[in-house]
Amino acid sequence: xxxxxxxxxxxxxxxxxxxxxxxxxxxxxxxxxxxxxxxxxxxxxxxxxxxxxxxxxxxxxxxxxxxxxxxxxxxxxxxxxxxxxxxxxxxxxxxxxxxxxxxxxxxxxxxxxxxxxxxxxxxxxxxxxxxxxxxxxxxxxxxxxxxxxx
Numbered sequence: 001x002x003x004x005x006x007x008x009x010x011x012x013x014x015x016x017x018x019x020x021x022x023x024x025x026x027x028x029x030x031x032x033x034x035x036x037x038x039x040x041x042x043x044x045x046x047x048x049x050x051x052x053x054x055x056x057x058x059x060x061x062x063x064x065x066x067x068x069x070x071x072x073x074x075x076x077x078x079x080x081x082x083x084x085x086x087x088x089x090x091x092x093x094x095x096x097x098x099x100x101x102x103x104x105x106x107x108x109x110x111x112x113x114x115x116x117x118x119x120x121x122x123x124x125x126x127x128x129x130x131x132x133x134x135x136x137x138x139x140x141x142x143x144x145x146x147x148x149x150x
Contacts, residue, residue: 014059017061044066
């Protein structure tokens with residue numbers, strides 16, 4: 001039943017689109033974004049059961065619709081992604097930062113951890129007590145034992 005409903009929905013979308021470039025004419029609308037977000041993965045993904053994908057591929061206008069949007073807004077579609085050139089300084093500072101990215105991440109984590117531990121100690125959330133062998137170190141234990149006996 002679910003596949004039947006999905007096939008019917010795809011067929012209705014195909015009929016509504018007709019030979020237009022977008023659902024409401026020559027420029028995309030929010031409906032186009034929504035429909036594309038559902039159709040593109042269905043068209044491009046490798047699925048274990050391809051019945052619905054095969055039906056979509058049989059609707060040529062919806063395939064052309066997805067291909068048109070992919071080429072217009074996602075020109076790197078196809079496995080190789082073209083990276084737009086970045087605006088770097090005259091000395092090429094962008095290229096030098098990439099090798100140190102891991103180091104900066106680790107340093108950020110360590111600084112954050114140090115700040116949290118420092119706050120915990122200074123606010124009294126965490127305290128360190130020295131263990132000793134004298135009577136002062138045993139006193140809380142003795143008091144707990146006396147309270148349990150009563």
